[in-house]
Amino acid sequence: MSYLLQYNYWIVMVLMMIGFYIVISHGNLVKKLLGLSIFQTSVFILYISMGKVEGGTAPILDEGIVLYSNPLPHVLILTAIVVGIATTALGLALVVRISESYGSIEEDDIQKMDNEQC
Amino acid sequence: MTVLLDLLSWVALLLGSFFLIVGSVGLLRFPDFFTRMHAAGVTDSLGAGLILFGLMFQVDGQWIVLFKLLSILFFIWLTSPASSHALAKAALHHNQQPLLGDEVRNRKQAANE
Amino acid sequence: MGISMFSVTTVAILVSMILAITRAFLGPSLYDRVLAINVLGTKTVLLIAVLGFLMGRPEFLDIALLYALINFISIIGLMRFFEYSSSRQEEK
Amino acid sequence: MTIEFLVDIVLLGLLALTAIAIHKTRDLFASIMLTGIYSLLSALFFIVMDAVDVAFTEAAVGAGISTLLMLSCMPLVKKQEQPSRHHRPLGLVVVTLTGALLIYGTMDMPPFGSVDDPIQQHVAPRYLHQSMDEVGLPNVVTSVLASYRGFDTFGETVVILTAGIGVLALLGFRRSRAQEMQHRVPAMQQHMILRIISKLLIPPILIFAFYVQFHGDFGPGGGFQAGAIFAAAIILYTMLFGLSTARQVFRERYIHLLAAVGVLIYGAVGIASMLAGKNFLDYDALAANPLTGQHVGILLVELGVGITVAAVMIIIFYTFSGRLDKDDHKEPES
Numbered sequence: 001m002s003y004l005l006q007y008n009y010w011i012v013m014v015l016m017m018i019g020f021y022i023v024i025s026h027g028n029l030v031k032k033l034l035g036l037s038i039f040q041t042s043v044f045i046l047y048i049s050m051g052k053v054e055g056g057t058a059p060i061l062d063e064g065i066v067l068y069s070n071p072l073p074h075v076l077i078l079t080a081i082v083v084g085i086a087t088t089a090l091g092l093a094l095v096v097r098i099s100e101s102y103g104s105i106e107e108d109d110i111q112k113m114d115n116e117q118c
Numbered sequence: 119m120t121v122l123l124d125l126l127s128w129v130a131l132l133l134g135s136f137f138l139i140v141g142s143v144g145l146l147r148f149p150d151f152f153t154r155m156h157a158a159g160v161t162d163s164l165g166a167g168l169i170l171f172g173l174m175f176q177v178d179g180q181w182i183v184l185f186k187l188l189s190i191l192f193f194i195w196l197t198s199p200a201s202s203h204a205l206a207k208a209a210l211h212h213n214q215q216p217l218l219g220d221e222v223r224n225r226k227q228a229a230n231e
Numbered sequence: 232m233g234i235s236m237f238s239v240t241t242v243a244i245l246v247s248m249i250l251a252i253t254r255a256f257l258g259p260s261l262y263d264r265v266l267a268i269n270v271l272g273t274k275t276v277l278l279i280a281v282l283g284f285l286m287g288r289p290e291f292l293d294i295a296l297l298y299a300l301i302n303f304i305s306i307i308g309l310m311r312f313f314e315y316s317s318s319r320q321e322e323k
Numbered sequence: 324m325t326i327e328f329l330v331d332i333v334l335l336g337l338l339a340l341t342a343i344a345i346h347k348t349r350d351l352f353a354s355i356m357l358t359g360i361y362s363l364l365s366a367l368f369f370i371v372m373d374a375v376d377v378a379f380t381e382a383a384v385g386a387g388i389s390t391l392l393m394l395s396c397m398p399l400v401k402k403q404e405q406p407s408r409h410h411r412p413l414g415l416v417v418v419t420l421t422g423a424l425l426i427y428g429t430m431d432m433p434p435f436g437s438v439d440d441p442i443q444q445h446v447a448p449r450y451l452h453q454s455m456d457e458v459g460l461p462n463v464v465t466s467v468l469a470s471y472r473g474f475d476t477f478g479e480t481v482v483i484l485t486a487g488i489g490v491l492a493l494l495g496f497r498r499s500r501a502q503e504m505q506h507r508v509p510a511m512q513q514h515m516i517l518r519i520i521s522k523l524l525i526p527p528i529l530i531f532a533f534y535v536q537f538h539g540d541f542g543p544g545g546g547f548q549a550g551a552i553f554a555a556a557i558i559l560y561t562m563l564f565g566l567s568t569a570r571q572v573f574r575e576r577y578i579h580l581l582a583a584v585g586v587l588i589y590g591a592v593g594i595a596s597m598l599a600g601k602n603f604l605d606y607d608a609l610a611a612n613p614l615t616g617q618h619v620g621i622l623l624v625e626l627g628v629g630i631t632v633a634a635v636m637i638i639i640f641y642t643f644s645g646r647l648d649k650d651d652h653k654e655p656e657s
Contacts, residue, residue: 009429011335017422018342024414028404030351030393034358037389038342041365044381045338048372053443054436057288058373059463060542061455067438069373070447071463075472078464079479081380082547082632085389086486089639092396093493096646099400106405124236131236135243138274142250145270151262154254158270161247169240169277173284186292190280190299193524194273197303200520201269201310207514208310209262238326245333252337255360256344264356275363282370285326291375291543293535294382297552298366300528301387304559305359307517311562312394313352 008049015042027107029095033088040084047073127175134168141165151209155202162198167191237285244278265309272302327371334368349404355393362386375543376464379535383551388636391558395643459614460540460621468545469621473604476624477589480631484586487635494642518563528556536629537622546625550632557633558640566644575641578634585631592623 019042022035051073059071099105102113137160144157170191177184248271255267279295341361348354362385369378433440450463450471458466468476532552539545561569592604599608606620607613 006429006432006435007332008335008435009432010426011339013422013425013429014339015342016425017418018339018346020421021414021418022342022346024417025411026346026404028351030397030400031354031404033393034345034354037358037385038345038361041361041381041385044377045365045368048369048374048377049435050440050442051374052372052436053438056373057286058291058375058543059451060288060375061451061461061463062288068451068463070443071450071467072447073442074374074377074464075467077374077377078380078468078547079476081377081384082551083479083482085384085392086483086635088389089392090486090489090493092392092643093490093639096396096399096643097493105400108405128236131240135240135247138243138247138277139250141270142247145254145267146250151260151266154263155266158266161270162273165247166273166277169244170280172236172240173280173289176284177289180289183289183292186296187280190276190292190296193296193299193303194276196520196524197299198269198273200516201303201306202266204310204514204517205262205265205269205306208314209260212262212314241326241330245330249333249337252341252360255357256340258353261350261352264353268356268360271360272363275367278367279370282330286373291370293538293543294366294370294375294379296531297379297535297548298363298382298386300524300531300552301382301555303524304555305387305390307521307559307562308391308394309352309356310514312397315398 009046012042012046012049015045029098029105029107030092033091033095036091037084037088040080044077044080047077123175127172130168130172130175134165134172137161137168138165152206155206159202162194162202166194170194235285237281240281241278241285244274244281248274248278261313265306265313268309269302269306272298272306276302330371331368334364334371338364338368349406351400351402351404352394352397354404355390355397358393359386359390362389376462376545376548379543379548380551383548383555387555388551388558391555392639392643395640396646399646457613458617458621460617462540462542464543465539465545465621465625466617469624470606470617473593473606473620473624476628477593477604480586480589480628483635484582484631487582487638490639490642494646514563521559521563525556525560528559529553532556532633536625539625540618540621546628547632549625550629550634551636553629553633554636554640557637561640561644566641570641573637575638578637578641581630582634582638585627585629585634588627588630589624592620592627596620 016039019035019037019039022038023032026032026035051070053067053069056067056069057065059068059074061068095105098110102110104110104113141157141159141161141164144160145154148154148157170187174184174187177187251267251271251274255264255271258264258267276295276299279298280289280292283289283291283295338361341357341364345354345357345361348357362381366378366381366386369375369381433442437443450467454460454463454466454471458470460466532549535544535552536546536549539549557569557573560572592606592609594603596605596608597603601608604620604624606617609616609619
């Protein structure tokens with residue numbers, strides 16, 4: 001039973017590794033960004049899971065409620081999500097520039113063109 | 119009074135849940151895109167409507183909650199037909215023909231369109 | 232706490248979400264997937280609303296409202312860019 | 324176990340399935356859609372974990388804006404992914420090993436959801452018990468975000484501004500006329516019903532954005548979310564009526580200016596509190612009564628964040644779609 005309580009963390013690790021695997025195994029740059037965002041979201045899930053208190057409620061103070069979940073991870077992740085989209089946007093801008101210069105967003109093609117130029 | 123409200127909630131929520139599941143089974147089982155669209159409509163209109171109505175009986179004097187539920191309902195009922203219509207139109211323009219037993223009727227409808 | 236009406240509804244919504252997400256995974260054409268996502272979005276809105284009541288803090292319905300809105304906008308985005316890029320691919 | 328536990332398990336299972344489906348799908352459009360579903364499911368998960376503010380942000384930013392940005396650059400790239408020529412068994416080995424090590428690491432973690440976890444002992448009780456006296460806002464997340472960790476949030480806002488500048492630096496320059504003619508996205512002229520419905524909806528969405536902005540002290544919401552919602556409304560307008568029309572309504576020049584103004588407001592509040600003799604971003608100095616000072620400070624700071632986020636998101640979307648739809652050769656006078 002006590003191991004079942006770690007279930008959240010296990011799934012988070014699995015998600016993280018799927019994201020990681022997408023980043024390293026796919027040659028397509030957009031797909032790599034998608035993998036990165038999966039990785040990112042699973043880190044968010046890990047943080048938020050740690051902040052949960054059994055029987056607690058959302059950290060918005062109200063009369064008659066004593067147990068709240070931890071607000072600190074929420075703050076960290078809230079800003080991280082917005083920074084995450086900033087990095088995604090920058091990555092996409094790079095992908096667009098690459099596709100305009102090389103005509104492809106596949107890693108293999110880009111590598112080949114680079115080798116031919118040398 | 120509360121018993122009556124609870125009863126109404128139970129009925130609305132159970133019916134809503136039933137329609138949600140029926141709609142999803144249809145979405146999964148129907149043979150082509152346009153029939154699936156029909157199944158999806160059940161979820162959006164009856165399922166969402168009944169569940170939100172069921173919740174409305176439970177607001178317990180918090181009028182702001184009632185207002186929010188009503189605006190969600192308004193929003194869903196306004197947007198989902200619009201997006202379904204646009205989706206059907208887009209699908210039809212991109213060679214997704216409805217699957218019909220009667221091929222002639224199919225042609226006729228396409229001509230009328 | 233016993234069986235409350237909210238928990239029954241939650242389970243029903245979860246079941247129907249699983250069915251709809253299967254269609255999104257299978258969906259032969261892209262339109263099937265868009266349709267499944269649209270339905271899934273509506274169900275998410277409902278689930279957020281019901282969870283608010285289940286946890287006894289229904290004032291968080293703002294999130295459900297936001298989701299209804301974002302769902303609509305992203306469906307429009309999907310259709311717009313899909314139509315455009317498929318028409319461009321046909322030209323080539 | 325309770326119903327919440329069931330929801331938790333089902334959502335995590337669905338998340339894992341969605342991630343695997345993203346890996347399997349070759350069609351990039353479908354992958355992006357599945358990523359949208361993934362964000363949506365994680366937003367739901369955050370609600371179950373009581374993180375309503377995070378769920379709000381994830382729904383607005385992760386599921387909304389991020390998906391739209393991904394989609395808006397899709398016409399520029401090929402729709403289908405090429406199968407990678409060399410299989411990478413090494414990658415699988417690395418991933419499995421790392422995953423196994425991480426899971427081994429979780430064995431030492433304190434049990435999930437317990438009140439005695441080390442994480443619950445440190446600063447969290449102080450925030451929960453004393454923020455009402457020190458800051459005076461019911462939403463603890465907002466008081467930590469804008470007041471206790473105000474300097475951190477200032478940094479995040481600057482990061483967002485930097486990302487906007489970076490995207491402009493990469494893609495902002497104009498291209499030759501011939502290239503421009505190649506990429507032309509027509510506005511969605513044939514979708515009359517969508518246009519009318521959206522016209523009806525955009526004003527309520529903007530009002531909702533303001534509600535989220537100013538209600539953030541008392542419920543879930545705040546500058547980040549409100550900015551994203553505001554931007555989403557304008558993106559909706561841009562998609563339906565074309566970039567040139569949108570550029571006439573929301574001039575690019577002013578939006579560029581606003582992105583900087585948001586950060587300036589934030590910084591100015593900090594400087595003001597320094598001039599009043601306290602630390603940078605110590606809002607107690609802004610009014611005679613510390614609580615009033617906190618209120619004013621948080622309101623201004625959140626406003627700055629909201630303005631910057633909205634402006635940067637609009638800039639990024641304009642830049643991406645300006646890359647494709649140059650249907651505006653009659654550029655509004657510059």
